[in-house]
Amino acid sequence: xSTEPPTDTAPSSSADAAxxxxxxxxxxxxxxxxxxxxxxxxxxxxxxxIDVADAPRGLRPVHLRPRAVGLVALGGAAGTGVRExxxxxxxxxxxxxxxxxxxxxIVGAFVLGVLLEFLGRRGSDEGRRRxxxxxxxxxxxxxxxxxxxxxxxxxxxxxxDHALGVALAYAAASLLxxxxxSALGVALGSRIHETARRRATLEPAPGETTRSTGASx
Amino acid sequence: MNPALAFAxxxxxxxxxxxxxxxxxxxxxxxxxxxxxxxxxxxxxxxSFVLGALTxxxxxxxxxxxxxxxxxxxxxGGYTTFSTASLETYxxxxxxxxxxxxxxxxxxxxxxxFAAALGLALGAAL
Numbered sequence: 001x002s003t004e005p006p007t008d009t010a011p012s013s014s015a016d017a018a019x020x021x022x023x024x025x026x027x028x029x030x031x032x033x034x035x036x037x038x039x040x041x042x043x044x045x046x047x048x049x050i051d052v053a054d055a056p057r058g059l060r061p062v063h064l065r066p067r068a069v070g071l072v073a074l075g076g077a078a079g080t081g082v083r084e085x086x087x088x089x090x091x092x093x094x095x096x097x098x099x100x101x102x103x104x105x106i107v108g109a110f111v112l113g114v115l116l117e118f119l120g121r122r123g124s125d126e127g128r129r130r131x132x133x134x135x136x137x138x139x140x141x142x143x144x145x146x147x148x149x150x151x152x153x154x155x156x157x158x159x160x161d162h163a164l165g166v167a168l169a170y171a172a173a174s175l176l177x178x179x180x181x182s183a184l185g186v187a188l189g190s191r192i193h194e195t196a197r198r199r200a201t202l203e204p205a206p207g208e209t210t211r212s213t214g215a216s217x
Numbered sequence: 218m219n220p221a222l223a224f225a226x227x228x229x230x231x232x233x234x235x236x237x238x239x240x241x242x243x244x245x246x247x248x249x250x251x252x253x254x255x256x257x258x259x260x261x262x263x264x265s266f267v268l269g270a271l272t273x274x275x276x277x278x279x280x281x282x283x284x285x286x287x288x289x290x291x292x293x294g295g296y297t298t299f300s301t302a303s304l305e306t307y308x309x310x311x312x313x314x315x316x317x318x319x320x321x322x323x324x325x326x327x328x329x330x331f332a333a334a335l336g337l338a339l340g341a342a343l
Contacts, residue, residue, distance in 0.1 A: 063243020069236050076235020076295045081228040084290050109303035116304065134239075138301075143235045145299035147329065149290065151265035152272050155333040160276070171330065175322050178303035179310065186307065 068134055075139015083144050095161040097170055098153045101146065108145035109178045112137055113185020114192070121193040150174055218283040227291035234295025253317050254305040257298065262329045264297035269333035273340020280340075 062068050083104055090100040115137050119129045150170075157167035238260050245256035268289050275285040302325065309318035 061243055061247060063240050063246075069239060072239040073232035073236040076238075077228040077232030080231020080234070080291055080295045081224070083294060084224065084227050084231075084286070087290065105299040105303075108300035112300035112304050113307070138239055139235055141300045142238060142298040143231045143295040146290075146294040147261040147297035147299045147302060148264040148268035148293040148333070149297075150299060151261075151326075151329045151333040152268045152289075152337070154330050155269060155337055156272065158330075159334055159337060171326055174299070175306075175326055178299065179307045179322060182300075182304040182307035183311070185304075186311075 062130075068130075071131060071134040072139045072142070075135040075141075076143035079140040079143030079145075083146065087149075092153070095157065095163045095166065097166055098150075101149050101153065102170065102174060105145045105150060105174060106177050106181045108141045110181035110185040112141045112145075113182040113187075114189040115141070115185075117186040117189030118193050121190060223283050223286060226287045230287050230291030231295030234292040234297075238296050238298065252314075253309075254301075254321060257301050257305060258321065258325050258328075261297045261302055261325055262332050264293045265329040266332035266336040268293040268297075269336020270340035270343075271336075273337040274343050275340075276337075277341045277343070279343050 083101075086104060087100050092098040092100060116133065119125070119133050119137075122129055125133065154167045154171050157163045157170065241260055242256035245259060249255050271280060271285055271289045271293070274280040275282065275289075280288075302321070306318055306322035309321055
């Protein structure tokens with residue numbers, strides 16, 4: 001046990017192993033690679049892939065890949081912008097039920113259910129599907145919906161405005177309607193996928209004999 | 218602050234917050250092997266606490282309205298997420314894992330509400 005050679009445990013060597021192998025080229029080389037990477041991805045067919053593009057970097061976890069983090073940040077900025085615009089347009093009076101954030105969170109939970117169920121049924125989480133999940137799901141819908149505002153409004157209603165009933169109603173309604181919206185979203189996402197798949201294969205829906213699937217929807 | 222600039226900063230902060238959520242969630246996932254979405258729970262509880270503190274500070278004049286908008290609605294709004302929390306609760310329930318579903322849904326809600334209230338009190342005391 002203790003007789004193993006110490007080479008692999010040296011911190012410097014294991015850290016170097018995780019890095020890309022172009023140490024001589026420095027910063028400009030990195031920039032070149034980033035540009036080439038974009039062109040390369042654009043030239044590839046449908047499943048042009050984050051994984052393919054990142055392959056030279058080894059098996060770095062997705063949440064540490066600059067392109068994945070960038071997609072999430074881009075989507076998050078857009079989603080946050082829409083939420084804030086809506087929240088500023090329809091503010092809630094002190095002591096009132098926060099209708100705008102409630103609606104935003106419910107819509108977000110529903111759409112995320114549709115999106116993730118649809119993408120999950122289309123195929124494995126890679127390439128364009130993963131990019132769509134990160135940009136639209138983790139980014140846009142994650143930024144659009146908010147848990148912190150929901151909770152701070154709830155605490156404010158209970159503590160500052162002494163509107164405990166409104167606070168409890170807001171919390172319970174958000175939790176229950178949110179889960180129901182997710183369930184509906186998942187059901188719709190699954191249905192959209194099935195419809196698209198049948199159209200692609202020209203296969204009739206179960207129970208459908210005379211009507212075509214195209215006309216029924 | 219110029220309203221257009223403030224709004225741009227809110228969006229930018231939201232992007233940073235969302236990226237932070239992605240990295241934190243990934244880091245938790247890589248260390249947590251159980252099928253319970255601990256990452257989202259920690260993110261939502263910590264974000265609720267921080268937004269509570271920012272709001273408490275703003276209510277007592279220690280933080281400007283513009284800064285509350287950028288750091289609160291932007292950064293913490295982008296960092297925390299309701300959609301993922303709801304979907305994860307639904308998925309646990311759909312797998313008939315009722316205990317974890319209740320812990321994720323109602324449990325997070327109660328803990329995060331207390332975290333936000335604690336933040337409000339601390340922020341007001343600053």
